Amino acid sequence: MTRVAFIGLGLMGKPMAxxxxxxxxxxxxxxxxRGPVEELEALGARxxxxxxxxxxSSEVTFLMLPDSKDVRDVVLGEGGLMGGLKSGSIVVxxxxxxxxTEVEIASKLAGLGVSYLDAPVTGGTVAAEAGTLTFMxxxxxxxxxxxxxxxxxxxxxxxxxxxxxSGQLTKLANQIAVAGTLLAAAEALVFAVKVGLDPxxxxxxIGSGAAGSWQLNNLGPKMIERDYSPGFKVEHLRKDLRIxxxxxxxxxxxxxxxxxxxxLTKVLSAMGFDKHGTQAVFEVLLRFSxxx
Amino acid sequence: MTRVAFIGLGLMGKPMAxxxxxxxxxxxxxxxxRGPVEELEALGARxxxxxxxxxxSSEVTFLMLPDSKDVRDVVLGEGGLMGGLKSGSIVVxxxxxxxxTEVEIASKLAGLGVSYLDAPVTGGTVAAEAGTLTFMxxxxxxxxxxxxxxxxxxxxxxxxxxxxxSGQLTKLANQIAVAGTLLAAAEALVFAVKVGLDPxxxxxxIGSGAAGSWQLNNLGPKMIERDYSPGFKVEHLRKDLRIxxxxxxxxxxxxxxxxxxxxLTKVLSAMGFDKHGTQAVFEVLLRFSxxx
Numbered sequence: 001m002t003r004v005a006f007i008g009l010g011l012m013g014k015p016m017a018x019x020x021x022x023x024x025x026x027x028x029x030x031x032x033x034r035g036p037v038e039e040l041e042a043l044g045a046r047x048x049x050x051x052x053x054x055x056x057s058s059e060v061t062f063l064m065l066p067d068s069k070d071v072r073d074v075v076l077g078e079g080g081l082m083g084g085l086k087s088g089s090i091v092v093x094x095x096x097x098x099x100x101t102e103v104e105i106a107s108k109l110a111g112l113g114v115s116y117l118d119a120p121v122t123g124g125t126v127a128a129e130a131g132t133l134t135f136m137x138x139x140x141x142x143x144x145x146x147x148x149x150x151x152x153x154x155x156x157x158x159x160x161x162x163x164x165x166s167g168q169l170t171k172l173a174n175q176i177a178v179a180g181t182l183l184a185a186a187e188a189l190v191f192a193v194k195v196g197l198d199p200x201x202x203x204x205x206i207g208s209g210a211a212g213s214w215q216l217n218n219l220g221p222k223m224i225e226r227d228y229s230p231g232f233k234v235e236h237l238r239k240d241l242r243i244x245x246x247x248x249x250x251x252x253x254x255x256x257x258x259x260x261x262x263x264l265t266k267v268l269s270a271m272g273f274d275k276h277g278t279q280a281v282f283e284v285l286l287r288f289s290x291x292x
Numbered sequence: 293m294t295r296v297a298f299i300g301l302g303l304m305g306k307p308m309a310x311x312x313x314x315x316x317x318x319x320x321x322x323x324x325x326r327g328p329v330e331e332l333e334a335l336g337a338r339x340x341x342x343x344x345x346x347x348x349s350s351e352v353t354f355l356m357l358p359d360s361k362d363v364r365d366v367v368l369g370e371g372g373l374m375g376g377l378k379s380g381s382i383v384v385x386x387x388x389x390x391x392x393t394e395v396e397i398a399s400k401l402a403g404l405g406v407s408y409l410d411a412p413v414t415g416g417t418v419a420a421e422a423g424t425l426t427f428m429x430x431x432x433x434x435x436x437x438x439x440x441x442x443x444x445x446x447x448x449x450x451x452x453x454x455x456x457x458s459g460q461l462t463k464l465a466n467q468i469a470v471a472g473t474l475l476a477a478a479e480a481l482v483f484a485v486k487v488g489l490d491p492x493x494x495x496x497x498i499g500s501g502a503a504g505s506w507q508l509n510n511l512g513p514k515m516i517e518r519d520y521s522p523g524f525k526v527e528h529l530r531k532d533l534r535i536x537x538x539x540x541x542x543x544x545x546x547x548x549x550x551x552x553x554x555x556l557t558k559v560l561s562a563m564g565f566d567k568h569g570t571q572a573v574f575e576v577l578l579r580f581s582x583x584x
Contacts (some may be wrong), residue, residue: 001355013414081451094300099487110306110449113401120582122501122502122503123496123501124332124502134361134386134497134501139301150440156394157497159493159497161489161490161493161494161497162488162489162490166489169487169488170484170489170494170497172487173480173481173483173484173487173494173498174482174497174498174501174502174503174504175491175503176476176478176479176480176483177476177477177479177498177503177504177505177508178474178476178502178503179476180473180475180476180479180480180549181382181472181473181476181477181478181505181508183476183548183549184469184470184471184472184473184475184476185469185472185473187469187472187545187547187548187549187550188469188472189465189540190465190545191464191465191468191536191540191543191545191547192461192465192544194544194545195391195461195464195465195539195543195545196461196463197453197454197458197462198453198454201451201453202453202462202465205426205428205449205451205453205462205466206414206462206465206469208416209414209426209466209506209526210416210466210470210506210507210510210570211414211465211466211467211469211470211471211473211504211506212469212505212506213473213504213506213507213508214392214501214502214503214504214505215502215505216469218502222529232502234433235563237317237340244483247483247487248483251483251487251581252582252583253479253482253483253487253581254580254581254582255479255480255575255576256473256475256479256484256552257475257476257549257552258476258479260548260549260552271318271521272427277412282398285545285546288546289543289544289545289546290544290546
């Protein structure tokens with residue numbers, strides 16, 4: 001049993017924190033809004049009034065926050081973790097944020113004798129609830145080995161990727177593949193619709209061969225139904241691709257596909273699809289088809 | 293047993309013709325170069341000196357040719373099928389060519405009482421040899437039903453997609469998804485390499501989730517090894533995407549990804565990769581990464 005803190009009880013953080021409770025750990029939680037805190041308290045967690053207070057009593061502190069700025073505020077800001085962390089404790093950031101932010105924070109915390117791991121996840125809320133997330137972890141290997149049992153409580157695949165920032169970089173590589181494949185699936189199906197084919201039949205025929213992908217086979221049916229209910233939201237893809245392009249700019253990698261999808265997420269946002277699923281890119285291509 | 297002709301004994305046509313022989317059909321072949329003709333003759337096929345002669349004795353004539361112009365020449369040109377086809381016979385074009393060409397030829401042959409089906413395939417040479425191709429067929433349904441047993445001799449999935457041109461349109465939708473997904477896979481892995489991750493490890497971690505695709509999982513390992521031996525050649529992808537963009541122009545569909553990959557196939561060609569596998573797009577992104 002470990003004394004654990006969890007900061008950020010959103011769509012991902014809440015089910016992850018619940019799993020830590022269910023595995024028998026002593027849990028302290030903090031969140032900006034009260035609702036999820038009360039839900040966790042009812043299950044046996046303790047509420048802390050600030051990240052600082054949450055960190056004070058904990059051996060391992062998890063973060064699951066929207067963006068780099070939020071992580072920076074929670075760790076370095078007023079009432080932040082920095083004031084409460086004990087030497088020898090570990091902070092595990094499960095947010096998808098800038099690897100540069102992670103390297104900077106890891107370096108600052110190292111001065112306090114605190115280890116900082118970047119450990120973003122894939123699998124979405126379904127995997128968070130089922131405890132089947134994939135964790136991609138960067139930072140000191142020794143700290144990784146110490147928190148591995150906690151990660152195994154929340155995930156099925158726990159992968160050590162290298163020094164600080166490597167977890168985020170792996171997640172970004174994942175998002176590059178997700179984004180380009182999403183666009184490819186949407187283009188193929190919009191094409192099928194506009195040339196007068198039955199898109200369901202096309203999906204069935206092409207989905208199992210060299211054109212096949214998770215995006216095509218899982219989001220293709222939703223695209224055809226114009227069901228844009230969110231699995232992975234447009235606003236999150238846009239944020240992830242912004243970070244991808246920041247890193248690509250520093251490392252000189254040309255990303256024709258990922259940069260195009262990033263621009264398209266701005267169009268999606270302007271059209272009101274920010275809170276919809278990324279499969280809404282299909283709708284944009286459909287509406288942007290001109291009369292021929 | 294059917295009297296069958298096969299025109300075009302290239303990397304795909306030759307194994308397909310061999311399977312028709314093995315299924316017990318009476319086969320006449322024609323090909324520009326002699327080598328494959330002699331190989332088929334040794335197995336029991338008859339050689340014809342022109343498409344016209346091949347068509348004269350056949351109930352069903354198959355074509356497997358490089359591009360729209362070749363199909364037009366073989367059907368409508370001097371010594372072409374038009375001179376030899378009997379009323380009631382069927383021509384099945386397995387080439388990947390322009391749907392507009394197919395509709396035009398189908399209309400011309402209808403005047404002779406000849407049915408014309410467009411029936412492009414996916415699966416490549418491996419599936420052609422194993423008899424596991426997927427056929428996507430457009431044209432009259434009755435003619436489709438008549439040739440179905442012949443297609444089943446060469447393929448595992450035989451799909452009727454709609455009126456003339458629908459087979460080609462389905463193949464083009466397939467190629468749109470293939471092209472965009474290929475680029476997505478290459479970008480993710482070049483990114484991984486340039487930021488200093490182990491690309492094999494990244495491929496292993498991201499390949500089974502929402503980033504996963506046939507392209508990533510089958511061509512990713514070759515990209516990492518910089519093995520550009522051809523499965524599907526760059527020059528063929530460029531040709532297919534040229535046709536995709538011709539159709540998209542007529543139907544008003546915006547194809548951000550497919551058009552980008554089409555431009556990149558020109559770069560690949562200029563860099564000498566025309567006869568290499570499409571996974572060589574990885575090499576272009578790698579070489580185009582600037583110092584940062």
